[in-house]
Amino acid sequence: MILGRVKGEVVSTIKHPVYANRRVLLLDRIGADGRELGGYLVAIDAVDAGVGQTVLVIDEGNSARQVIDDPQAPVRSVIIGIVDEITVDPAAVRT
Amino acid sequence: MLLGQVIGTVVSSVYCEGLQGVPFLLVQPLDRTGQPKGQPVVAADSTRMAGPGELVTYEGGREAALALDPWFVPVDHTIVTIVDQVSRAGWRNP
Numbered sequence: 001m002i003l004g005r006v007k008g009e010v011v012s013t014i015k016h017p018v019y020a021n022r023r024v025l026l027l028d029r030i031g032a033d034g035r036e037l038g039g040y041l042v043a044i045d046a047v048d049a050g051v052g053q054t055v056l057v058i059d060e061g062n063s064a065r066q067v068i069d070d071p072q073a074p075v076r077s078v079i080i081g082i083v084d085e086i087t088v089d090p091a092a093v094r095t
Numbered sequence: 096m097l098l099g100q101v102i103g104t105v106v107s108s109v110y111c112e113g114l115q116g117v118p119f120l121l122v123q124p125l126d127r128t129g130q131p132k133g134q135p136v137v138a139a140d141s142t143r144m145a146g147p148g149e150l151v152t153y154e155g156g157r158e159a160a161l162a163l164d165p166w167f168v169p170v171d172h173t174i175v176t177i178v179d180q181v182s183r184a185g186w187r188n189p
Contacts, residue, residue, distance in 0.1 A: 007127070008183025010098070010152060015176035016141050016162050024096075024152070024176070026183050028127060040127035042096035042152050061158045074141070074154050074162030074175055077096055 003030050003083065004057045006049050010042055018073045025049060025079060027057065032088045035095070043077035044068070056081030096152040096175065098125045100189045101145050105137050113168035118143055120174065122153055129187045138172035139163060150178040150188065 004027035012019065022044050029039040034054070041057060046067050049055050057079050058064050064078045065071055103121035107114075118140040126132040138153050141162035145151050151174045153159075159173035160166055181188075 008181060008186065010176075010178055011180045011182070012152070012176035012178050014142050014144050019176055026098075026127070026181065038127075040097075042098060061156070061161075064158075072161050072166060074158045074160075074173065076154060076156065076158045 001080070002057050002059055003032070003086070004028060004041060004043075004055050004079070005030050005036070006051050006053050006055055006079075007040075008051060016074060018068065018070060018075060019044070027055060027079070030054070031093065032086065033090065033093045034086070041077045043079050044075060045079045047079055047082055049079050049082050054083040054086070055079045056083055096154050098129070098178065098181070099123055099138075099151055099153050100125060100131070101147050101149045101151060101174075102135060103147055111169050113165050114170070117163060117168075117170075120145060122151065122172065122174065123189070125189055128185050129181065129189050131189060136172045138174050139170045140174045142174060142177055145174050145177050150181070152176045152178060
């Protein structure tokens with residue numbers, strides 16, 4: 001799992017059926033200290049996350065399909081948690 | 096998924112089994128603000144409706160093939176949605 005910060009939403013009309021009635025959010029990847037790493041992901045939201053929140057994200061197909069409950073869904077990135085707090089030794093964070 | 100812009104089409108007359116009728120499009124990957132980043136990739140189009148100029152999201156890796164029918168096909172990038180709108184501070188359409 002990786003950490004991200006929700007930055008916005010992606011809206012589509014024409015899409016693969018597995019994305020029907022699912023919210024798709026745009027999130028930036030962040031490090032353990034909350035710093036943005038420059039990368040981003042477009043992920044399905046399984047927990048009703050909102051813009052600005054720090055979230056826990058799966059970026060792996062098998063677990064994503066388990067959350068979606070469809071063994072053949074073409075899905076890899078799913079937001080599966082909203083993070084309240086991260087505690088980390090700043091000295092242990094490589095910058 | 097990542098965001099990309101369709102910049103062209105690819106037509107192939109000799110291809111592996113399972114790829115018959117699958118549209119292939121050239122997709123320029125975008126960064127988090129909507130600007131081009133990296134080299135274009137050739138992606139299958141599971142929506143079968145995307146065209147040059149359109150903003151799309153695409154899936155890479157094993158999941159790319161799962162978007163197609165039949166799904167056991169040699170494909171590593173597939174367009175899964177055509178994007179109407181991205182709402183994000185600092186976003187500029189490509």
